[in-house]
Amino acid sequence: MRTRSLRQAVANAVAVVAIIGIVFGAVTACASTDQDQPAPTASDQPGAPGGPNAALGMGAGGALGAAGSAASAITALGGLGQAQGAAQNVRDLGAQYSTDGQALLDQLKQGAGGTLDSEPTADQQATLADLRARNGEQFDQAWLRAAGQLQQQARDAANAVLADENASDEAKAAAQDALDRLDSLTEGLQEAAAPSGATTPKAVDAGSGGQAAGDVTPAAIVLVGLGALLLAGALWWRRRAA
Amino acid sequence: MVAAPGGLTVEAGQGTLEFDPPAGRGAVAPGRHPAEPGDGAAVPGHGGRVPRALVAAGSVLLLGGLTMLAPGPGAVATPLGAPEPQARPGPDPLDLHPGGPVVDGELARLLAGEAPAPEPIRAGTPPVELALPARGLRAPVVAVTTGPEGALVVPEPPSTVGWWSPSALAGGAGGTTVLAGHVDSRTGGLGALAVLRHVTEGEEVVLLGADGRSVGYRVTARRQYTKAELPPEVFAAGGPPRLVLITCGGAFDRSTRHYADNVVVFAEPA
Numbered sequence: 001m002r003t004r005s006l007r008q009a010v011a012n013a014v015a016v017v018a019i020i021g022i023v024f025g026a027v028t029a030c031a032s033t034d035q036d037q038p039a040p041t042a043s044d045q046p047g048a049p050g051g052p053n054a055a056l057g058m059g060a061g062g063a064l065g066a067a068g069s070a071a072s073a074i075t076a077l078g079g080l081g082q083a084q085g086a087a088q089n090v091r092d093l094g095a096q097y098s099t100d101g102q103a104l105l106d107q108l109k110q111g112a113g114g115t116l117d118s119e120p121t122a123d124q125q126a127t128l129a130d131l132r133a134r135n136g137e138q139f140d141q142a143w144l145r146a147a148g149q150l151q152q153q154a155r156d157a158a159n160a161v162l163a164d165e166n167a168s169d170e171a172k173a174a175a176q177d178a179l180d181r182l183d184s185l186t187e188g189l190q191e192a193a194a195p196s197g198a199t200t201p202k203a204v205d206a207g208s209g210g211q212a213a214g215d216v217t218p219a220a221i222v223l224v225g226l227g228a229l230l231l232a233g234a235l236w237w238r239r240r241a242a
Numbered sequence: 243m244v245a246a247p248g249g250l251t252v253e254a255g256q257g258t259l260e261f262d263p264p265a266g267r268g269a270v271a272p273g274r275h276p277a278e279p280g281d282g283a284a285v286p287g288h289g290g291r292v293p294r295a296l297v298a299a300g301s302v303l304l305l306g307g308l309t310m311l312a313p314g315p316g317a318v319a320t321p322l323g324a325p326e327p328q329a330r331p332g333p334d335p336l337d338l339h340p341g342g343p344v345v346d347g348e349l350a351r352l353l354a355g356e357a358p359a360p361e362p363i364r365a366g367t368p369p370v371e372l373a374l375p376a377r378g379l380r381a382p383v384v385a386v387t388t389g390p391e392g393a394l395v396v397p398e399p400p401s402t403v404g405w406w407s408p409s410a411l412a413g414g415a416g417g418t419t420v421l422a423g424h425v426d427s428r429t430g431g432l433g434a435l436a437v438l439r440h441v442t443e444g445e446e447v448v449l450l451g452a453d454g455r456s457v458g459y460r461v462t463a464r465r466q467y468t469k470a471e472l473p474p475e476v477f478a479a480g481g482p483p484r485l486v487l488i489t490c491g492g493a494f495d496r497s498t499r500h501y502a503d504n505v506v507v508f509a510e511p512a
Contacts, residue, residue, distance in 0.1 A: 126416030197387025
C-alpha cells in the first residue's frame with residue numbers, strides 16, 4: 001500500500017515539475033510577445049511634420065524644388081562645416097560642400113528656367129539648428145552624418161527629376177550634373193565618417209553578464225532537471241516493485 | 243472508506259489518502275498482498291503524509307514558478323553610483339514653463355511690449371542624465387560613437403548610459419536621439435537599462451540636458467529584435483523628434499556571453 005501511494009505521489013510530483021519545466025522552457029525560448037514587430041518609423045508618428053515626401057518637398061514644389069531645397073541645405077551645411085568644424089577634414093569638406101552646393105543650386109535654377117523655390121525644408125532647417133548648437137567632436141560627428149543625409153536627399157530628388165516624364169531636357173541635364181557632382185563628394189565623406197565614429201551602427205552589444213536572463217533560465221534548468229530525476233526515480237521504483 | 247472517482251479513496255477516521263489504481267494497472271506483484279506486513283501501509287497515517295508533503299512541495303514550486311513568470315512591476319535597477327532619486331522641489335512661481343522642456347522667452351518679450359519675434363527653430367541640448375521616474379531610475383549619460391568594428395560603443399560601467407552623439411540633441415526640433423546601455427555586465431551586475439524589458443506604453447522618460455533643461459518623453463512602443471535584424475531605421479536621421487533607447491535581451495548564451503536580441507523602446511516628446 002505504501003509503495004503504491006509513494007509511486008502515485010512521485011508520479012504526480014513528476015507531472016507537476018515537468019509541467020513547470022515545460023512552461024519555463026517555453027517562456028525562456030519566447031521571451032517576448034512583441035518580438036519581430038516592425039520599428040515605428042519617425043514618419044509614422046502622429047503629428048509628424050513630415051515624412052520622406054515632405055522632406056523632399058514632393059508635395060509642394062515637385063522633384064526639382066526638392067533638389068533645390070537639398071542643394072540649398074548642402075550649401076548652408078558647408079558654411080557651418082567651415083566655420084565650426086573641429087577637424088581639418090571637416091573644414092575642408094565644408095568648403096567643398098559650400099562651393100559645390102552653390103554650383104548645384106545655380107545649375108538647378110538654370111534647369112528650372114530661373115524660378116526655383118530653394119529654401120531648406122523644415123526638416124533640413126531642424127538638422128542645421130541641431131548642428132549650430134554643437135561644437136568640437138560632437139559637431140564633426142553630427143555634421144558628417146547630416147552631410148550624408150542631405151546628400152542622399154539631393155540624390156533622391158535628382159533621380160526623381162530624371163524619372164519624371166514631364167521634366168524638361170534642361171531640368172534633366174541639371175539633375176544629371178547634380179548626380180555627378182554628388183558622386184564626387186561621396187568619397188571624401190565616407191573617408192571622414194568612419195574614423196570619426198559617425199557611421200550608422202551595425203550592432204549594439206549591450207550585455208555580457210547574463211544576470212538579466214538569470215531570472216528565468218537557471219530556474220527552468222533546475223526544474224527540468226528535477227523533473228527528469230523524479231521520473232527516473234519513479235521508473236526505478238516501479239521496476240523495483242515489479 | 244468513501245470511494246472517489248479515479249480510484250481515490252478517503253479513509254474515514256484516519257484522514258489518510260490512498261490511490262487505488264484501476265484494475266490491470268499498478269497491479270500488485272504476485273505473492274504480495276496489498277497490505278502485507280512490512281510494506282508500511284499498516285502504519286496509520288504514514289501512507290498519506292508522503293503524498294501530502296509532495297503535493298504541498300509541488301504547489302509551492304508551482305506558485306513560485308507562476309510568480310516568477312508573471313509580468314510584475316519590473317525589477318527597478320537603480321544603478322550603483324547613480325544619484326539617489328530625490329524629491330523634486332516645488333514649482334517655481336517664476337517658472338513660466340513648469341515642467342515644460344523648453345523656455346523660449348516669448349512671453350517675456352510680450353511683457354516688455356516688444357513685437358513677437360519669428361519663432362526660432364528650437365535647438366537641442368546634449369543629454370547628461372536619463373530618468374524613468376516611475377521606476378526610480380536616474381542614470382548618467384555620456385557621449386559615445388560607433389566603434390571601428392561598426393558596433394555602437396556602449397559605456398562601462400553598466401550604470402552609465404551612452405548617447406550616440408551623431409544622433410540628434412535632446413529637445414531639438416527634429417531627429418532621433420539614440421541612447422544605449424548595458425542590460426548587465428559580468429562585473430557590474432544589472433545595468434541601468436535592464437528596466438527597458440518591463441517598460442510599458444505611456445511611461446514617462448526624462449532627459450536632463452547639459453544646459454539644465456528637462457526634456458520629457460512618453461513611451462510609444464517597445465520592440466525586441468534579433469540582433470542581426472536590428473533595423474537601421476532606429477538610427478534614422480531627420481524626421482520629427484523622438485527618443486530611442488536600446489539594450490540587450492532575450493536568451494543569453496553563456497559560452498559567448500552575448501544576448502540574442504536587442505530591446506528597443508521608442509518615445510515621443512511629451
